[in-house]
Amino acid sequence: MLSRTASELYWMSRYLERAENTARMLDVTYSMSLMPQIDADNSELIAPLTITGTHDPFLKEYGQINMANLLDFFVLDERNPSSIFSCIKGARDNAHAVRGRISGEVWESLNATWLEMKALRKRGGASQDAVAFFDWVKERSHQVRGATFGTILRSDTLNFIRLGTFIERADNTARILDVKYQVMKEDEDPVREFYRWNALLRSVGAYEAYQELYKQAPTRDLVAELLILRSEVPRSLRASVEEVEALLGNIEGDAGREPRLLTAVQHAKLRFGTIGDLFADGLHAYLDQFLTDINAIAASIHKSYLEAS
Template identity: 35%
Template sequence: MLGKTANGLFWMYRQLERAENIARLIETGQRIALTRLGSTEEEWKSVLQTSGSLAGYYEHLGDEITRDHAVDWLLRSKDNPGSVMSCIAQARHNARLVRTAITTEVWEATNTAYMTAKDQLARKVADRDLPGVLRMLRQRTGMVRGTTHGTMLRNEIYDFARIGTFLERADNTARIIDVKYYVLLPSVMSVGSSIDNVQWEILLRSVSGRGGFRMAYGAQTDPHDIAQFLILDRRMPRSLAFCIGKIIDNMAYLSADYGGQLPCCVMAEEVQQKYLRLSIDEVFEYGLHEYIQKMLGEMAALGRQIEIDYRFYE
């Protein structure tokens, strides 16, 4: 496979996953703001930080952060390359570049996601319409994933799609955990309080993990159990352990097809061995914020190494 084709597939699926994750973040910001009295500027600032678009917001919209401006920036701004609309548009662009590598069903689902987003986000979304619009956007990106699973051959094309998806998903889960624990709590006195419990509940909802968590751990929202669930539980499809495990699996398939183990494969396995074999108590002893920051750095480095090893730009 040509490197530019692998690049197009990798980034097509990263952008689709990112669009869905940004929609989830907006919903999370809405829910968290409802638990606050008074100004919610800090909550929306934390959401912008999580998405990696705070600097761009300041550059284009100034220092004042409001709910309306933050939502519009994250959802539909053309000046924000990380907005839901921008991500879906870029995913469609990449899908066109690799049109011969994907099935008709995958292309049609991607195009439908784009056309739906373009229609729904043509104008500012009213408050009352926002939950429905976010739900529709998540469903449309989910349809691309579903048609991929249902129609694509399990070959190197599928492998690059999966690696892009799970690298982006792991990055998003890590960012959501970090913002919740490091930014959102008003003070250390809130740990274990009703506010803290509500926010952990919102965190689970933001990764569609509330039902799965209750099945595995019961109704009590203990922070250690939630951290275990989102970081180390291999049954949870958005946990760091699950995502890195899937990346390793698909890299192994590529290695079997092409022969030899590339540096990115070794790097992914080292991340798994060093950081995802720990107990949750060891993670908290390490420092949850410090641990997540380390994981974010490792995943960024892994993404760069994948681009080098598979010659994405040749």
């Protein structure tokens, strides 16, 4: 496979996963914005900007941090490369470039999503029913992913598509956890504390998994264990890294020795890690190191497979 083709498949899925992750992040932020405000600094509203590293560009364009401006910036603003509009456009453009390598069902689903997104942006309707829009983004992402897994030949085409998905997912889950653990100080109100952790779990699609595995009210330590060390949870760091390791092993050729090595080391840390390891130097330090490691893996994948030789 040509490196350019591999790159377009990889980024097609990364952009689509990023759009879904952004919708999930905004969903929990929107839910929290409906609660009585207890933080004078609007830390809950600032969290999405911190997670995506877009605080300064947002303030330059919008000035005031409120939910309406956040929705416009993260949903419809094409100047924001991480907006849902920009991500769906990026996914569709990359899919168009590799139209001959993906199935008709994948292409039709992605193209229809893009056309609906353009129509919605023209109407400016995302903020009118935000929750329904977030559900639509997640539904379309699931649809494209299902068509991909159900119709594309088990070959390097599928390997690179799924590789992009899990690299993006690992990065996003770590960022959400890192920022949320810094923002979500222990709340004296147990009802509000319960609601906050439930909202965080729902933002990564892990609420039901937590209830089944722990059968108790969410706590900071158990949520960290669930989303970092538990391989049963599809969006956990361990599950994502396990998928990356398996996919790299399936790709033909000898070009990927470095990313395979880096991924195997990271997988071992997660597989044999304990909840005590997460908090030994503080969870922020742990997640910061993980983000450094996963970005090193992504850079190595780019160098080994996606750059023209």
